[in-house]
Amino acid sequence: MHGGSFLDDYLYDWPWLRHFERAWAAVYDIIYVPSNYLAQATQPWISKKTKVFPWGMDNYNQNNNTQMDHKDIDVIFPHRLASDKGIDDLITIITEMSDIHFTITTSQTQSVIRNNPYFKQLSEHNNVQFISAQSSPEHLRILKRSHIVLSCARQENFGYAMMKAIISGCIPIAPN
Numbered sequence: 626m627h628g629g630s631f632l633d634d635y636l637y638d639w640p641w642l643r644h645f646e647r648a649w650a651a652v653y654d655i656i657y658v659p660s661n662y663l664a665q666a667t668q669p670w671i672s673k674k675t676k677v678f679p680w681g682m683d684n685y686n687q688n689n690n691t692q693m694d695h696k697d698i699d700v701i702f703p704h705r706l707a708s709d710k711g712i713d714d715l716i717t718i719i720t721e722m723s724d725i726h727f728t729i730t731t732s733q734t735q736s737v738i739r740n741n742p743y744f745k746q747l748s749e750h751n752n753v754q755f756i757s758a759q760s761s762p763e764h765l766r767i768l769k770r771s772h773i774v775l776s777c778a779r780q781e782n783f784g785y786a787m788m789k790a791i792i793s794g795c796i797p798i799a800p801n
Contacts, residue, residue: 626656626657626658626663627658627659627663628663629646629667629671630642630643630646631643631646631666631667631668631671632666632709632780635709647670650670650671650674653674654674655674655675655676656671656674656675656676657675657676657677657678658675658676658677658678659677659678659679659680659784660677660679660784661677662780663677663780664676664677666780680788695770696770696771696772696794697770698726698728698767698770698771698772699725699726699727699728699771699772699773700725700726700727700728700771700772700773700774700775700798701727701728701729701730701767701768701771701773701774701775701790701795702715702727702728702729702730702774702775702776702777703729703730703764703768703774703786703789703790704776704778704786705731706729706731706738706741706743706744706747707743709778709779709780710776710777710778711776711777711778711779711800712743712747712777714777714800715727715747715775715777716743716746716747716750718775718777719747719750719752719753720750722752723750723751723752724752725752726752726753726754727750727752727753727754727775728753728754728755728756728767728771729747729753729754729755729756730755730756730757730759730764730767731755731756731757731758732757732758732759733757733758734757734758735755735757735758738755738757764789765789765793768789768790768793768794768795769793769794771790771793771794771795772795772796773795773796773797773798774786774787774790774791774795774796774797774798775798775799776797776798776799776800777799777800778799778800779800779801787799
C-alpha cells in the first residue's frame with residue numbers, strides 16, 4: 626500500500642473511497658507499506674496488519690552510462706503541484722533564493738497545469754521554469770542534468786521520484 630484516503634491531503638478524496646479501502650484492507654492478513662511514516666499514519670484498523678517492507682533503490686533499474694552528464698539545472702522539483710508536496714514551502718524557498726534556478730517537472734500537459742493555482746503562483750518567479758508532459762526517457766535525461774533534487778513533502782509514502790533522481794546523480798534535499 627502506497628497511500629490511502631486516511632492520509633491528510635491525499636490525492637484522491639472521493640466520498641466512497643474510504644469504504645472501499647476499508648473493505649479491501651479487511652480481505653488481507655498483512656498489508657505491506659514501504660515506509661515507517663506510512664505504517665505510523667495508518668488508522669488502527671489497518672495498523673495491526675501493517676508490515677514495513679521498503680523498496681530499495683535497487684528496484685529502480687536505470688541504464689547508467691559511464692559518461693558524466695552535463696549538470697545545467699540547479700534544483701529540480703519532480704513532484705505534483707499539490708499541498709501534500711509542500712508547495713507553500715517550495716514557494717518560500719524559491720522566493721528567498723532568487724539567484725538559484727528551479728526546474729519543476731510535471732507529467733501533465735501545459736494546458737492542464739495552467740489551471741493549477743500553485744502553477745500560477747510559481748509562474749510569477751523569474752527563477753522557475755516548468756517542463757511538462759515529458760516521456761520517461763526525457764524525464765531521466767532531465768534528472769541527470771540536475772544538481773539537486775528537492776522535496777518539501779512532510780510525508781513520504783514511497784519516494785519513487787526521489788529515488789529516480791538520486792540514482793540519476795542528484796543530491797537529495799528533503800525535510801527532516
